[in-house]
């Protein structure tokens with residue numbers, strides 16, 4: 226669950242559209258990223274390995290748009306995770322925009338008509354949603370959560386969940402398909418292949434049950450019913466939207482792109498406090514079409530997912546794919562074969578990682594896929610193996 230992919234540029238304002246993607250074409254078409262001091266900060270974030278491909282000064286970066294053969298690329302076009310980490314560092318260093326992002330400006334590069342022609346949906350998106358005219362003003366952008374590599378542990382052939390009989394999961398909600406960092410476009414193929422397997426697996430499961438279908442007792446139904454009704458019946462005064470907002474801020478600030486032990490422990494404490502307050506969330510009105518009521522119920526699951534990510538991130542003492550630790554910046558081969566499995570024990574959990582007996586995160590060995598691996602060994606390829 227610790228592996229979460231971030232896209233470098235999402236809208237940060239207004240709150241109702243926070244996170245909506247700002248396409249990479251804006252940077253491809255010459256958009257530059259600046260901080261609150263007006264500095265084009267990406268020049269400070271070119272990793273050693275990319276030094277020969279990316280310009281280290283504005284003049285060369287600007288020339289690249291006209292002459293790509295004789296100049297290096299602007300650093301705004303570095304890979305997604307590099308740009309996302311750079312923006313994150315600027316904001317954390319106090320050089321962010323008032324709404325917690327940085328500025329992305331294409332207005333000084335291209336004439337207004339050209340911007341509207343090349344980036345019509347972006348022009349429309351900012352005008353409609355934020356009342357910002359990108360042909361005249363910079364956009365405020367920040368990293369946004371793009372994909373969660375973790376998810377429900379399922380059997381790869383049937384998509385049946387290991388822990389809950391009768392539950393099938395495919396797509397982004399299932400875990401393990403994309404390792405620590407999904408490659409672009411691979412979600413679609415995942416959905417097609419494993420969606421079909423899940424459907425076939427579920428049909429087979431039901432067929433095998435025949436007349437022995439599991440039954441639910443009236444007591445269980447009453448318990449679930451009462452639980453659902455609690456936001457209306459309980460004595461509480463917490464507002465689900467306010468808690469949701471706090472939860473977003475805690476996970477974005479402390480469990481986001483760059484993590485460290487201190488902040489993750491801080492996040493776990495804050496999550497625990499939000500959980501206690503979530504038990505006092507109040508909803509008014511009826512059950513139908515009531516977003517406040519729905520959010521009150523969703524909060525429980527959001528907290529569970531957030532905690533699972535924070536705990537898994539705390540346990541993994543290395544940086545790999547969609548998990549970057551400031552205090553363990555290198556990839557460690559010893560962690561390569563380890564996955565984390567979170568199991569909700571239903572009990573109060575110790576925050577201190579030293580008291581691990583109640584921790585829901587287990588370490589499990591990733592099994593080698595020998596049947597695939599053998600086709601990729603040099604010997605097999607030399608023999609014409611497929």
Ligand SMILES: Cc1cc2nc3c(=O)[nH]c(=O)nc-3n(C[C@H](O)[C@H](O)[C@H](O)COP(=O)(O)OP(=O)(O)OC[C@H]3O[C@@H](n4cnc5c(N)ncnc54)[C@H](O)[C@@H]3O)c2cc1C
Pocket residue numbers: 246371372395396397398409410411412413414416
């Ligand atoms: C901006 C963006 C661009 C992307 N571009 C690409 C790309 O180019 N190529 C690619 O391969 N991948 C891309 N991805 C990733 C890909 O789009 C997603 O991983 C994929 O759509 C996930 O599909 P899904 O069916 O697993 O989940 P979802 O599409 O999230 O579907 C889950 C559904 O369940 C519904 N739901 C949730 N809770 C409940 C409930 N309690 N009861 C009933 N229904 C419920 C939701 O409303 C939703 O319709 C992109 C992702 C983003 C955010």
